[in-house]
Amino acid sequence: MELSANHYEKQYGDKMTDYQLGNLKENIKVEHLNGAYEVFARNNELNELYGIRHKDKPHSYKAPFESLLNRVLNNKDLSVKYAQVDPNDPKKEIFITDEEQSNLAKQKAEELKEAFKDWIYKDYARRTHLEQIYNDTFNNLVLKTYDGSQLELEGFNQYISLRPHQKNAIFRTIQDRSVCLDHQVGAGKTLCAIASCMEQKRMGLVNKTLIAVPNHLTKQWGDEFYKAYPNANVLVVDSKDTTEKERELLFNQIANNNYDAVIIAHTHLELLSNPRGIIEELKEEELVNAEKNFERQELAYKNNPRETKKPNERAFKNKLDKxxxxxDAILEKQGSHIDISQMGIDNLIVDEAHLFKNLAFETSMEKIAGLSNQQGSNRARDLYLKTRYLHQNDKKIMFLTGTPIANSLSEMYHLQRYLTPDVLKERGLEFFDDWAKTYGEVVNDFELDTSAQSYKMVNRFSKFSDVQGLSTMYRAFADIVSNDDILKHNPHFVPKVYGDKPINVVVKRSEEVAQFIGVALENGKYNEGSIIDRMQKCEGKKSQKGQDNILSCTTDARKVALDYRLIDPNAKVEKEFSKSYAMAKNIYENYLETHATKGTQLGFIGLSTPKTHSQKVSLEAPDNAHELENKNPLDEAQELLESLSSYDENGNLIAPSKKELENELKEKEAKGVNLDEELAKGCKFDVYSDVLRHLVQMGIPQNEIAFIHDAKTEEQKQDLFKRVNRGGVRVLLGSPAKMGVGTNVQERLVAMHELDCPWRPDELLQMEGRGIRQGNILHQNDPENFGMKIYRYATEKTYDSRMWQIIETKSKGIEQFRNAHKLGLNELEDFNMGSSNASEMKAEATGNPLIIEEVKLRAEIKSEEAKYKAFNKEHYFNEESLKNNASKLDYLKQELK
Structure with a gap:
């Protein structure tokens, strides 16, 4: 039970009296507001025990007990900082972290937490009382089981067989109002949703279902719907942009017809108006929360002006105005259109719901790594408005996703806000800070900075406790089905992975790549302009637009690991140093082995985009800068952004939408910036064409090779998929984004090739889900012996191996959470990893993983040294105080006489 745990504070109220820490008692006043606490506690004895003394004024406290308790309760930064004159501007002050005292603060915080636990568990009555509170509030869920074996689906295609897990899921959606189908990629979620929609309509539980799907899947969903229910009445809205008049006609069409389902694209979901009352309600709620947060900041400043920044009233008013x-902009955009309540929609299904994970939230946690973007996205807010309306009116919601957690366990909070907001409110967890204190913990520790030269105190939201409780809350609304679950009932449900694990293909590193990443010089530094040198120079500098930063260094490191020509298009790369050639060679071998059955293969390439259609690639010209088609500049720019955009520390792509891009380009054009020059900043070299040339030279006809980018429309894409499934196209190359969700080309698939590593585990899962899924006829013909080959490529001594290690760590963490109830886990380190640093690059450049272990050991030594120094200082001060007090005692005795 942690000191900051929400259920403890709620029970004991705002005024905790006789709060015993060790053998001391103190009246402590605690104000609780919007998930944050403000502590009022002044006691010299407690300062002696837990306070951090001022390094220059040892008789005063830089961080008194009150401040430390405040930080611990609110998961705040424990760093101790001192002001000094900015060497670059004598008129300004900068704050420098004192590592020694920061480490002491961390140590005192741990002692404070342990003292609290001792106090809790010393008294039997108090201990059992708090345990009862926890059990009544958080440990009170008994999970239901769902058996859909008796379901008989009227109107369902008799030639389609549903698996037991699908029937169980359909039955669950009938029983529950909010469900997340967390089924393995390829397990048949789409069919579950369609059957659930129709069966609930037949039972009178719902009237009209709205299904929001990724833009490129609207037609595919429509086809699947009619295949399952030939007599269904479904409106399929294509993903094309619509005019104001067309939208009005569409909304009226939805409202005035008794559709079983309306299928729309994700981008169109935001166009469907929300009830005005819900918008006004959420607006007022955000305003009230902002006001409460400002009140809390004022209270904190009044309580401790030395430690707290004075709240900025102008910034607060600006926030309210924003x-x-x-x-107001949402209401204006909606205009007078009818909203979803008037359209008769009472059931919402969202396919690939993890794409809406960026929901805005408020927090008092500052300078804490590992938190998602607080601002959120417009489409996530719009979906939240819709789910809020549906919840308030007892309607139904279903999320479909094979990857509910993309990057961090904190995403679970947003999923709960969408699907079970009432449960969060009942448990006092509606604010993120309360949720974070109950299930998470901020870990304060030394980490090597990006330069790999020095250490800094980093506060990271990276540890989760009571994972069993959080897992139970999740499983209360999530229907979890993994391939392992299915294989227990049907060992041949999906193809097994050949050799039970991916095939690792490691390519030698060229001297040019080695120099680009960094080579150690005799003076211990690295060659000028190398990745490691750039990273070292970035440390301590604020990232500004147009300047080098860690993310751009990491992106360049990934590009050079894929192909040096992404850095220097005019370079010559020998076959032994080429991942493209290594992949082509393996593709060709599989091509020959499966020629009789027309086995097909997928090649995933993330950090490059083709410059022309696959059938227009010149087999003679190595310089594919001459092969550029006349593309729409916006399409070309969007493709460049997909491959070249930077990423945040959570691995999220930082790239504008096409509309935002269009506006940005218009602004640049107005300023006289040449758009062609802007677009020409992208890579001239094309990995796709390079792979194609190798394949053709080896003997595969060019017309049997295609790029996913060849298909510009949904119709063209479906036609391409059919050609792959028939074996007309034997090799399909594409990016994880374009060849992931909705790419059903598994019928003859024999191998998948991952030429570079994606950022997030959900992308990898979607990639491999193209092959590890039902519907492979080659597997059906020989289920015992068929194995799906998965190749992973890496260039030795580059950032490739670190990327694969990060993905493995994240994937393992996600699976551990999903199976926490089976594994008995109650604590879990978060799998959200920070940005890279020079030590990681050094480890990869030298091929010596012990460098990273050395870094960890040095960090531990640094921490222990700081503890030792702090202990000595405290010891010397106490010795001096003891002598002074002894002399005062003699004097006072004389006075008393």
Whole structure:
């Protein structure tokens, strides 16, 4: 039971009296507001025990007990900082972290937490009382089981057989109002959703279902729907942009017809108006929360002006104005269109719901790594408005996703806000800070900075406790089905992985790549302009637009690991140093082995985009800068952004939408910036064409090779998929984004090739889910012996191996959470990993993983040294105080006489 745990504070109220820490008692006043606490506690004895003394004024406290308790309760930064004159501007002050005292603060915080636990568990009555509170509030869920074996689906295609897990899921959606189908990629979620929709309509539980799917899947969903229910009445809205008049006609069409389902694209979901009352309600709620947060900041400043920054009233008013403007803009955009309540929609199904994970939230946690973007996205807010309306009116919601957690366990909070907001409210967890204190912990520790030269104190939201409780809350609304679950009932449900694990293909590193990453010089530094040198120079500098930063260094490191020509298009790369050639060679071998059955293969390439259609690639010209088609500049720019955009520390792509891009390009054009020059900043070299040339030279006809980018429309894409499934196209190359969700080309698939590593595990799962899924006729013909080959490529001594290690760590963490109830886990380190640093690059450049172990050991030594120094200082001060007090005692005795 942690000191900051929400259920403890709620029970004991705002005023905790006789709060015993060790053998001391103190009246402590705690104000609780929007998930944050403000502590009022002044006691010299407690300062002696837990306070951090001022390094220059040892008789005063830089961080007194009150401040430390405040930080611990609120998961705040424990760093101790001192002001000094900015060497670059004598008129300004900068704050420098004192590592020694920061480490002491961390140590004192741990002692404080342990003292609290001792106090809790010393008293039997108090201990059992708090345990009862926890059990009544958090440990009170008994999970239901769902058996859909008796379901008989009227109107369902008799030639389609449903698996037991699908029937169980359909039955669950009938029973529950909010469900997340967390089924393995390829397990048949689409069919579950379609059957659930129709069966609930037949039973009178729902009237009209709205199904929001990724833009490129609207037609595919429509086809699947009619295949399952030939007599269904379904409206399929294509993903094309619509005019104001067309939208009005569409909304009226939805409202005035008794559709079984309306299938729309994700981008169109935001166009469907929300009830005005819900918008006004959420607007008022955000305003009230902002006001409460400002009140809390004022309270904190009044309580401790030395430690707390004075709240900025102008910034606060600007924030209120911004909130009002955002919601006023939503209302203005909706205009007089009818909203979803008037359309008769009472059931919402969202396919690939993890794409809406960036929901805005408020937190008092500052300078904490590992948190998602607080601002959120417009489409996530729009979906939240819709789910809020549906919850308030007892309607139904279903999320479909094979990857509910993409990057961090904190994403679970947003999923709960969408699907079970009432449960969060009942448990006092509606604010993120309360949720974080109950299930998470901020870990304060020394980490090597990006330069790999020095250490800094980093506060990271990276540890989760009571994982069993959180897992139970999740499983209360999530229907979890993994391939392992299915294989227990049907060992041949999906193809097994050949050799039970991916085939690792490691390519030698060229001297040019080695120099680009970094080579150690005799003076211990690295060659000028190398990745490691750039990273070392970035440390301590604020990232500004147009300047080098860690993310751009990491992106360049990934590009050079894929192909040096992405850095220097004019370079010559020998076959032994080429991942493209290594992949082509393996593809060709599989091509020959499966020629009789027309076995097909997929090649995933993330950090490059083709410059022309696969059938227009010149087999003679190595310089494919001459092969550029006349593309729409916006399409070309969007493709460049997909491959070249930077990423945040959570691995999320930082790239504008096409509309935002269009506006940005218009602004640049107005300023006289040449758009062609802007677009020409992208890579001239094309990995796709390079792979194609190798394949053709080896003997595969060019017309049997295609790029996913060849298909510009949904119709063209479906036609391409059919050609792959028939074996007309034997090799299909594409990016994880374009060849992931909705790419059903598994019928003859024999191998998948991952030429570079994606950022997030959900992308990898979607990639491999193209092959590890039902519907492979070659597997059906020989289920005992068929194995799906998965190749992973890496260039030795580059950032490739670190990328694969990160993905493995994240994937393992996600699976551990999903199976926490089976594994008995109650604590879990978060799998959200920070940005890279020079030590990682050094380890990869030298091929010596012990460098990273050395870094960890040095960090531990640094921490222990700081503890030792702090202990000595405290010891010397106490010795001096003891002598002074002894002399005062003699004097006072004389006075008393």
């Amino acid at each position: 909130i009002r403007a955002q919601y």
